[in-house]
Amino acid sequence: MLKKLLSLYKNSYLLTSLPEKPLESHFVFFDGSSNQWISIPKEMVSDKEVHLLNTLFELVEYHPSQSSLGEDWHRFLLQNGPVPRQAFDGQYRFIQFHINGNAIDHQEIEAALKGFFVEDVVIVWESSTDGVVVEAKKQISLSDEELVSISETLESDFFIKTSFYIGKLYYFSTELPNQFLQEKDFFQFGIQRIVNTPILTYERVFPAYLAAHLPKELKQKISKDMIELFVHDPELFDSIKVFLENNSNASLTAKKLYIHRNTLQYRLDKFVEKTGIDLKDFYGAFTVFLACQLFEQES
Structure with a gap:
């Protein structure tokens, strides 16, 4: 089966072991029957084809490379890790984002996102298409309209559509990961059920969430x-x-x-x-x- 895929997708190749640092421009699928992996360029695969391949094989998810602070926050929010370095007792909010697209340059996206914020922010990548901006509340944050502008800029500059979820302000505590995961649940629901809305919030999602449940x-x-x-x-x-x-x-x-x-x-x-x-x-x-x-x- 994998050899047939090689003829369908140009520049794809087979692997006998899982690479530690795969190319960000490729999808990697695992075939349990042959104990092999196939690496396929993202630009060669549509979203529907990715879904189909994922039903036949196991899509290997890699966390994109990120800064040491990004790794700290990733462990804290998603892996029950210790308190991140440089964390302070003030307020934080999480601005989650989801990118519709395949061939994504994470460094370029990260640089573009950080350019819109006055203060330094930490960007945590959860997967090749999903991430979160960790913003410390030190002054007035970006408005909904400014985030719409960011979404439009990313679409015009990188030809990708981006959805955002603007989280609430929370004081730093050990409950922060649970609060983030609740917002993550709302965001995942929103991008699946609420169409044509690039900016999501608790107030926007909860009525639909309530109706569904x-x-x-x-x-x-x-x-x-x-x-x-x-x-x-x-x-x-x-x-x-x-x-x-x-x-x-x-x-x-x-x-x-x-x-x-x-x-x-x-x-x-x-x-x-x-x-x-x-x-x-x-x-x-x-x-x-x-x-x-x-x-x-x-x-």
């Missing part, structure tokens, strides 16, 4: 009339969801949907007429937004 009997109590309305009118669903996500701001919602404000108002009035739910009421808006999350996930 509701017991089946509670999910069934969501108004069937509302769900059926969304099923038969996808444009109405999009309008309601974007309207609620933008703090019920009709002008901003119409702009994001590329429709006239009167068209949006017609759709909002139609929804209120059909369901009897007042979108201007907090409890009504909350109930509808939860229904939107459930409908989107079920769809």
Whole structure:
């Protein structure tokens, strides 16, 4: 099987032992039946092909090379290691990132990321495509808008799409790894379930996370009339969801949907007429937004 792959992927090669320092530009897969490894250039493999190969063979994950401080934080956050050097008793936050792409130069990405921060930050690589910026709270941090700008810059300069999760501020303690792992769980959920959103936060992810983990009997109590309305009118669903996500701001919602404000108002009035739910009421808006999350996930 591996020999056949050699003919499919140019510049790939077989290995009889696992390399200690593999090329960052290659994927390495292990075939247990032949006890061999194959190294395939990342640029030759699409994301779908990586997934397929990973079902047939074992993808060998390597942690990219990182600074000594990065190694300290990696051990502390992910391996139950000791307190990192230079850690202080102030506040920290974690900005996680996920890169959609294969041929990634980690040194270039790291240099680009650090260039956006005024203070020194530590970057910890968890895998070839995932990492976290460890930021000490010493002054005003980057805003959501600035992180959107970073994402756009990385896409234009390196032709990669990047998703970020902006964590909460935590005082340094031995609980920090558990707090980080909780945020990591939210981030993994967000990048799988929430589309077209480069910047994720706890507030953005938790409603969808809550909807996904509701017991089946509670999910069934969501108004069937509302769900059926969304099923038969996808444009109405999009309008309601974007309207609620933008703090019920009709002008901003119409702009994001590329429709006239009167068209949006017609759709909002139609929804209120059909369901009897007042979108201007907090409890009504909350109930509808939860229904939107459930409908989107079920769809």
